[in-house]
Amino acid sequence: MTQQTLEVIPTTTKKAKPDPHALGFGKYFTDHMLMIDYHTDKGWFRPRIVPYEPLTLDPAAMVFHYGQTVFEGLKAYVGDDGTVRLFRPEENMQRLNRSNDRLSIPPLDEEAVLSYLKELVTIEKDWIPTADGTSLYIRPFVISTEANLSVAPSQTYTFMVILSPVGSYYPEGMNPVSIFVEDHYTRAAPGGTGSAKTAGNYSAAYKAQDRATAHKRSQVLWLDGLEKKYIEEVGSMNVFFKIDGEIHTPAINGTILEGVTRKSVIQLLESWNMPVHERRISLEEIRAAHQIGTLEEVFGTGTAAVISPVGLLQYMDEELTINNYETGATAQKLYDTITGIQTGRIEDPFGWTVQL
Template sequence: MSEYTITFIKNEQPKEKPDSDHLPFGKFFTDHMFIQDYSEEKGWHNPRIVPYQPLVIDPAAMIFHYGQTIFEGLKAYRTAEGNVQLFRPDKNMERLNRSNRRMCIPEVDEEFAIDAIKHLLHIDQEWVPSAPGTSLYIRPFIIATEPFLGVRPSKNYQFIVILSPVGAYYESGINPVKIAVENNYVRAVKGGTGEAKTAGNYASSLIAQEVADKEGYAQVLWLDGLEKKYIEEVGSMNVFFKVNGKVITPALNGSILEGVTRNSVIQMLKHWDIPVEERKISMEELYDHYINGELEEAFGSGTAAVISPIGELAWNNEHMIINDGKTGAISSKLYQTLTGIQYGTVKDPFNWVVKVK
């Protein structure tokens, strides 16, 4: 039983809900939000659910100056029976605290954080859309709020959860995308913050994404920051390659974010007796597999898109067309099974689903 009691202030001016058949990603927000404060004297305290509203923060708050912040991303799904459920929220809260430790932010009570999310979902449950492929995106985040310009960890924080009804991350659905291998910019290095889910990692990736967009690519494939040789992530997703019947994914090395979907994919592949390896893989090795006709599939994995097949990789003026630019059998099976578990249409052999109501 949690030691916290969540207070609630109802939004007396609820918003008009968007058309669930035409939902962009991350544009609309629900009627309420969760907030909890932290101070050195009290620790985490004063949890509350209040109407969705702008934050009032001092201009000297340390989040603005030194980027001390972390966030998470997970979803709530509406089943055919009308129930609402979560997918592995415990893994998201574990990762939230790993990010907290790396960014010198006080850890939260993981069990209470899940309870708070459930409470917020119960209040805003009518915002969970029911159209095929839609869900309610959940964004927990923590920001440093102490007004101070010295360089040290903040003494005050806010833990906030907001909700956003969303459609598919990629409007084209589960169709292969074109990816450019990034040779100039670096996303993260071992010893840095790459394994934490913190805002700066994403800000530093935007310039490469802009270049890729102009050249007609959906995302970039990131290489390691030291040798610019070994594959790390694709955009903000983990990445997998099927080579000669075996699935290979870059090993966690201190600069790669440990994705919840990544973990789920690995467990699912093992459950299906499909060989899977977590290890270093270079672009040279991948290209050799491609030339030899051994590169059978490639895909990214993440909460927003679930599975995103890769149909083409552009590297050193070479255009590697994977599986004739079509969605592969493993990518499709993973997508159908994972989303089936999330929406309650496929049996969950792993006990990953958590019921909200």
């Protein structure tokens, strides 16, 4: 796929904007969406921005039966200067293609897709909320559309981007959340699809999330699929531990998602001369650090929440309270710095933001 002429079909009926102080996450959608089709005979073709509307798919479309689909998530922000900014969107395009490869979906032209995405956000810039902690969530995704029940990669696909004005992912905001350590269900195993953003990874986690909810916990902390011994990631975030003044996070190993915010946090910490260790971390090590008082902070990182402090870990009947259930200084500094860069309130020394 090379750069093609982008067709724009404006909507004739614009929606009312939602209350910016009651957005929630992923409840409202803008007036337009981006679509690109694929056929094995044509490659990716006909990029277009069209009015947001329901899709018409054949009941035999392969996405319904075999789950051949991937997605991404990034955000657009409006700064105090009125400038619209994206945060490291090229990283999301690269990860989208890594997910495509794992799910046997043909790759997209990252540069072309990013240019179309920018045009969509520009058209919808009036939908970007400006209240503190809000943003425009951007959801690119690919679905397999061939009407065929053969167990094989589809011959046709549709790539789409939809936009949603959002508030905080967690109702708690930047206040600490409680996490349930999952000791029964498995999110991913070596050789599986754990490193891809594909739909089945998330629906397969619902049972574990039900267990967390039953224990009145916000999210699940996954352990490795082989031994149920090593920490992997939280349901919607990568996870970091501050132990005795140094930062530790599970290494990328093929079973966890390579987060864009995770990568940014590591770069920030290293620029602050804080030691960061990407390695295998056992749950027993975390319990031991908590027992002797060296577990200083735990926090999650992700596009949706940015930084989410963890105030409590529950493992079976054991509860580990972290930092007196208060937001730690490192988590707060990371949140303030990343959101400051995203909105243009502070300097971007890394060149992470793209201005529209």
